[in-house]
Amino acid sequence: MPSNVNAPFNLKELSIQYDGKLLLRKEILLDEPVFQQLLSSNYLTERKSIIRKNLKFQCQRCGNQTAYLFAKIPCQLCHHTHVYCRKCIEMGRVSECEMLYYWTGPTPKWLRHAHPCSWQGQLTSVQRQAAERIVAAIRNKESELLVWAVCGAGKTEMLFLGITEALQHGKRICLATPRADVVRELLPRLQKAFSTVSIQALHGGSGDKHGTAQLMLATTHQLLRYQNAFDVIIIDEIDAFPYHADPSLPFASNRAKKAESTTIYLTATPRKQQKELIRRKKLSHIFVPIRFHGQPLPVPKKILSHGLKRDLHNHLPPAAFLKWVNVRKNPNRQLLIFVPSILLAEKIKPVLAIKLKKAGVLKSKEKLQSVHASDPDRESKVQAFRERDTFILITTTILERGVTFPSVDVAIFDAGHDVFDEAALVQIAGRAGRSPNDPTGEVLFFHNGKTEAMVQAIDSIKSMNKRGGFSK
């Protein structure tokens, strides 16, 4: 009789629950005797959670090595004073006296789906080309592929063929993105496109924390709890905050993939680092230069506005903006206004409402709203703008990417500000002209002296249009 028949646990269930994870004891929901039995039979293996490396500490969950992100705690569990990691503490404290555990028992067999994709739409020929390149990368187990697709190219749809390919071969897939709102937006789209496949979404506020589905959708932060888990990892918006700024996140996504696996990076605005890798042919890539509706990207205009800093300091809109707003090419378009700070977004709102109502641009003051990251009504305000209940929306960079409004003009107040780097400016410009019914839109940079970032953003949009076959 095999020894595990009388065991108080179901190995198959446990392997699905714990394979590919890297967890603290308190994240493993097993009674102590079962847990000890799994450890002693080597189904679970422990490793140190914090190691000392060249006089430095390193957290083994998030990779943190920054000295000021470690602190000491007089621990009541082990009655010693030891270090813990402050970097990833939002996911539960990693202390030196506790171990991390990973599954070393039998690996789960994921389903081979014959026809997983229920999406009925059609890809354009450019999208199909990129989609087939992704399929090839997954089929040939290429380690990395960068998909560089302009804003509004229809990136999500391009992934469907690749995900289908992976599911047909019983692979486990994770679609990760730095932003929780993108996870929330993608989940219903994926569920619709793969209606027979188990899909789970993980982000800071998500209730379902099992993370046991074959097709996972997660913020890149959630990958901190994974190790050696996925055959295919797709990382959306690799250039977005905080992925490009926080070394823990590439550390985690790198660990979350299996030794033999494919990582697909998606971006509309690759950073210098990736462009350099492409130039040196160290990173294979495919470029998608055309929006799904086949029209070029709107090219931003720089508008010099004298006294802009003074105006904004007094919470007044730039003079040049008030001039332009009356002579817009299509006054029916909604207007999205980007400002560099939360404070300005709040302070400029009432003044702008009065001025624009007087100018006849606004029907009532309530048609103008402002939104920022710490706004409790953030989601409902964005929704109201999407449904055209709000005509003008003032926003910080939170709406720079991942959101689609069909017909808008875009203005940036103080485009020369540090928060608007090249990637941000290209993304912001990409909010205009996203609908086939209104594929153009005006994008204006109001500034008081052009910056390197503005010039480069415009150059890069022009060169993308050129590569897309549009002259000028």
Add this chain to the structure above:
Amino acid sequence: MNCLWCYNEIIPEITWTNLFQLDKPKPVCNSCADKLEQLQGDRCIKCSRQTDAEICSDCQWWKANQETDPLEFNYSVFAYNELMQEIIAKWKYRGDYALCGIFKTYLEDAFQERFSKLKREIVVVPIPLSKERAKERGFNQAKALAEFLPTKCTDILLRKHGEKQSKKTRMERIDTENPFILENPINKPVILVDDIYTTGTTLRHAADLLKNQGCPAIYGLTLIRG
């Protein structure tokens, strides 16, 4: 040095007064420190709450419903504003122990201001956690605060395990039976230290025990008046 809360680097200003002898490093940057709201102005003499009345309505209620109040008074340093709620959540519930460093100088100052004139022999007693909670959390937040004070600190109270205070309603909290056990009676005046004074029930439960077993006077020092 980096700010304990926002991690931004703190660049000390060099002036003539600190040119040769640098100031003590600050735990938080000025912009975070500005967002902490210190209690000031007219306050209830019993519980530190900001109010125009000499004794606030809460404390009037205590007075009417108790024969004698075992607690002389409570003194709190901060209001429970938005930033403080975030700090407490990360410190207590996420377990970022180092954050208590933010409060060190504030507590030392509060002690100077309100307690230094009391008797020399005064002893600090932190409100304890139950064994189970201590195991879960890894540290006692009240003890971390108590250890900042420049007098003797002893653990003489024990706590039975029960539901978290923060999950109960006001009346449930006031009605609960005394969760504490006094291990060693003490005949010196005591300052009870805790992180938050909300209804005052916790401090009064502990004070009751101490008083009944011979403690001459009991005061409260809490970080926050909730």
